[in-house]
Amino acid sequence: MARMTSSARPLLNRRLAEFGTTIFAEMSALATSTGSINLGQGFPDTDGPEEIREAAVRALRDGRGNQYPPGPGVPELRAAVAAHQERRYGLSYDPDTEVLVTAGATEAIAAALLALLEPGDEVIALEPYYDSYAASIAMAGGTRVPVTLRPDDAASADTAAGASHRRFRLDLDELRDAVTDRTRLLLLNTPHNPTGTVLTRAELTEIARLAVERDLLVVTDEVYEHLVFDDAEHIPLATLPGMRERTVTIGSAGKTFSFTGWKVGWVTAPPALVGAVRSAKQFLTYVASGPFQYAVAEALALPDDYFDGFRADMLRKRDVLAAGLTDAGFSVFRPQGTYFITTDIRPLGESDGFAFCRALPERAGVVAIPNAVFYDHREAGAPFVRFAFCKRTDVLEEASRRLKAAW
Incomplete structure (x- = not known):
């Protein structure tokens, strides 16, 4: 041969x-x-913050995280993530069954899609989207269905900021029309990279209504949750009626604490969804960023x-x-x-x-x-x-x- x-x-x-x-x-x-x-x-x-960098040094010196950390993440960080969600948004998660630590948000996205998609399932994503979304959908054998955010026509000047009030907007009718019998999952990102759009409560309410009506899962990338400006408000989708039980929320330390190289992210979701994501994640990195997990636990507890x-x-x-x-x-x-x-x-x-x-x-x-x-x-x-x-x-x-x- x-x-x-x-x-x-x-x-x-x-x-x-x-x-x-x-x-x-x-x-x-x-x-x-x-x-x-x-x-x-x-x-x-x-x-x-210097005190958070020193927390990582302290963890290294104390031998915490220098070997494999627990698969779901160190208990201190899982507890800190749960406390952060409760304090900021009133969302209650069990740190033992509803929080999973990942190697940054990128792994969380990949693990979620690998875990939750079957080949041929359709995934609706808001276009433009971060490039790892497309690759992760492809690796999972899914079919991506883009719904495009388009710039509006408003152009009122803001001389203080040196920019206009124009915004990239979601067409909710187009989103609804994109859902078919093959749609399994909505992949959202708010605040949105690259456009800078923050979805409003009205928009998120309609998205939630659609997800419940069509029995869709939602993976929501909220890594820029602490970077909202002017009169915008970050509203986690999981806070809306009917959404906590069907939403995988992804967060990350890199964007909030300016330690992007540490690669510490997390997933919060009901036990069944966390268990599914963990099943995929354990065959990606298994575990990562041991000493940094302890430092991020301290970072999440910083005062407002x-x-x-x-x-x-x-x-x-x-x-x-x-x-x-x-x-x-x-x-x-x-x-x-x-x-x-x-x-x-x-x-x-x-x-x-x-x-x-x-x-x-x-x-x-x-x-x-x-x-x-x-x-x-x-x-x-x-x-x-x-x-x-x-x-x-x-x-x-x-x-x-x-x-x-x-x-």
Whole structure:
């Protein structure tokens, strides 16, 4: 029998054939090679609270977490997650049966979809969506069904923020029409990356009504829960009638405490759903981030002053970059949440976000991400570009100067 070679059969299985090197890796490499300011990938350029970093050091020195931690996560962190959900949202979870610690939110998403989908099940996701959503649905053998958030026509100026009040909005009729007999699950993200939209109570109420009516599971990515601005409010879907028993809520320490490299995330859900996700998760990393789990347990118990101060600091940075981008000629969507700003490049005479972002490092010494990578319908995202503002203020000001000088 002839030996099979790569020319006879592709090495990468067909479910993942559309996924190559991520745009984040490409843009970060461009930032390094050109010495550009990297406003593409969403990681801070400063560490989080010193006392939390010291808590991790203490755990290392005390030998806590240096070996495999318990599969569901260390008890201290599971108790802290449950206490956080109760204190912030009035949601009561049993730390022993309804909390699962994961290697960041990315693993939580993958494990949830691998656990809850059968091949051929349809998953509705709000487009544009974080790129791991599409890959995780594919690995689970599901079929993704995008429902596109579209920019509205409102454009009232806000001179203080240097941006308009335009928002990417969900068409609830389109969402309802997307549900079929094959729909198994809704995959939501609020506050929403990359658009910065925060779903309103009215929108979430309609989503909850639809989920109950059609008996759908919901996986909701709420990693930016503490980054909501202006008059926006983060409302966990699980707080709405009929939703706690069908919702897998995903949280993460990285975005809230600025330790993205620690990779500590969690799932909260009823016991049956947590048990299902744990069954998949144990064959992914099994366990991870042992000493950091103890530190994050302490972080979640920080007083409200920390969370308020963190949000206020990011709000100031949002406004610095929004003003700088507006001054450089971009049309700016002022985000209600997250630490990303979506811009429209058409006022600059550009319409291809990929070409724009690949040329931007040489032209302006700044790196951004083309939003089209977050779309199935690439043309819908073609003129939009995302910038991260989770950087030092002086870095954002320098990036703004460079961008203005380039046009």
